[in-house]
Amino acid sequence: MAQRIDVKDVNIYYGDFRAVEGVTMTVDPKSVTAFIGPSGCGKSTFLRTLNRMHEVIPGAYVEGKVELEGVDLYGDDVDPVAVRRNIGMVFQRPNPFPTMSIKDNVLAGVKLNNRKISRSDADYLVESSLRGANLWNEVKDRLDRPGSGLSGGQQQRLCIARAIAVKPQVVLMDEPCSALDPISTLAIEDLIQELKKDYTIVIVTHNMQQAARVSDRTAFFNIAGTGKPGKLIEMNDTATIFSSPAEKATEDYVSGRFG
Amino acid sequence: MTTTDSPPAPVAPVRRRRSSGDTERGFSRTFRWIATGAGALILATLAAVALFLIVRAWPAMTASSEALAEAVPRYPDDTSFIAYVGPLIFGTLLAAVLALLIATPVAMGVALFISHYAPRRLAQALGYLVDLLAAIPSVVYGLWGFTVLAPVLAPLWTWLNNWFGWFPLFAGDVSPTARTMATVAVVLAVMILPIITAVSREVFLQTPKLHEEAALALGATRWEMVRTAVLPFGQSGVISAAMLGLGRALGETMAVLMILSPGFLYSFKILQAAQQQTIAAYIALDFPEASGLAVNALIATGLALFVITLAVNMAARAIVARRKEFSGAN
């Protein structure tokens, strides 16, 4: 299921503004990769280029190559919709569909694409996805209630269940815990550890302890100043980044001296 | 070619491909075309309205005045087409401008009331009441103006005529039934009140809190705050609101048709019967019975009305749009 991502010399633009410059990196399969760095350095922007969500924004475009198992995601014959089906995404703020029940939210990826699914398959998929998101026990009695009635942490886990229900190869998470309380955050972190057995996971976080707790590898992004493009400064095993980083900027950041 | 010891390192050319947002496939692309087509349909419709009116008006605009005099009821003998439409345009403008003069001050008062004076919790409900005025069909306004308002206003018009008869607007023989331009203007004012109020209310509510508080902190009374912070800020908004109201008043048919006793003069006597007529009411009155060249003549007057309202509305919208750009830049 899980696959590796190779990023080669990627520049990312919003219209004329170059937001991210010259990123080359490899994301290992079945591992958790964390992106850290100060606000506005382009972590979200970069993450969104990994499943072609970036180009949803008018005027935005990408230069360079992003390869999933050697296939360029930006190749001419690649359908961005198919890319997103294989590389799922969880957003900063939980965003369950307000018109759908919990169950329909989980099935959203299947149903919205008008794919036929038998009742038993649907029930199985709902249960396995919700179990996969550590939410099953909490919601199994109210699957037909609206998803917006859950707590913030539960909503976020519902969104994770929704993302894994389409059976993606990779799950991207953009600060999935920043809108949540500490208890819910722990629940999500546990979940990430479990998910990594099956999926390649990339997580953006502001919280360095979180990066240290959940990730195998860490990439540090930085920005020279406002209006300048963000850059990948350093990427290494998480332990190395936090104990003996190669770059001065990284050391300053992880030791809390700025940012 | 010179040979060197070290062959040039094979520099891997990095392919730079721009990938922009327009990467829709399958039905998404079709759907985009459908939606865009619907948008273009709006422009086509407006163009079609103009085109059909011009085509159908053309025979009347090019016909000889004898032919027109024969075919069109109430066509003055030996006159050009302009002389025929002229009084109608005059009547239309007179009615609309009078209505605007009555409605604008009241509408500004109502808008300020809802935005800055009414108790906060009531404001929205009161605003809804004003909007109700816009929901009432114009034919009902006509019925009401004819049976209820005209008799109430008749003594007032007589009084105005007695005391202010020297003023051109109030001169002439006052009509005992009050089916005159003055009554029409009052009804039109009521009808355009909601739109002027609604637009003004929006801009008054957008006044920066900072400005209002700055005025209050300098010791301004509430009215002084309104005068120094709210009104200057809302000025262009009120102007465009008034022009939108003007556009409505220009095209209003039924209330005029049912209240006004028509005439075809360039007359400012708004208290006297059988002086003026508006284009819209004229068309509604004569169209059902018209045939042949008369239809073309009526459509030609309709074209004149269309051009006037289009100009007024475009000017109003341009002011609003420029305002938006300004506030967007901040």
Added chain:
Amino acid sequence: MSTDTTTKDSTEYTRALLTTAEPRRRRTDRIMAGLIWSAFALAMIPLVSLLWTVLFSGAGRMSVDFLQYSMRGIFGGDPSGGIYHAIMGTLIITGCATLISVPIGILVAIYLVEYGRGPLARAVTFFVDVMTGIPSIVAGLFAVSLFTIFFGPGARFGLIGAVALSVLMIPVVVRSCEEMLKLVPNELREASYALGVPKWLTIVRIVLRTSVAGLTTSVLLAVARVIGETAPLLVAVGVTDSINFDPSEGRMMTLPVFIYRQYSQGQAPCREDQVNCVADIALQNAWGAALTLIAIVMILNIAGRLVNRWFAPKTR
């Protein structure tokens, strides 16, 4: 003691500072507040008078028969006619106009919100606004001119009126639906894209589905707006005293036109000895129809607002 007096003085001084009314400014403030309150009261007078008159004058004529019979074969002061044909005509013509306007209006709104960029979108936005200002009689003339090409002069039937009403209704639908679509949070669209849902399905299944209550409200309010239009129907559909259910054939009566028609009839000539003759029956009919029309408009307005309040999903 001197200190005592100074304290007292300064207290007095401060009190004077804080309580000195500047009478002129205070008075201006009061007068303006009074004027502003009375502007509102003034605006309420016609509303109350109008609604009261319609209710009072219309209720007298209201009966089951009035709602069930047409005016076919009714002459002079005969009070046994009704408005059934006009109610049906209004419902049919407005229904047709709605069928034309709603798909186009919603598609244009989708274009503006989901796709609209560049000069075309700016032009559409501008001209939708301009289109809201087309005089209703001009819309009627346009529809008649359009159909004259295909059916020759003198063609009068329901669909012509429906087209005229659509010209008035489409911009209203576009404007309000646009507002409703803008209320759908962008996050929901992105969540859907991230599940690999193509854009058109995202629009249909997420954006439209989320805003369906708001769209319904918009449509109901737009219908309420055009259902009272008189002038375009007068020129495009004509008048009749009989029931006609077919919008593609023959003249049709509608409530607003009926009101105008009865109003212009004036007093009926009743002889002294004549039974079953009411001199002002025409005016009574007009008020009865006005009450019916206002009731329909108010129901649409209230229903519109309630739909949105009750059924709109919570989208933060």
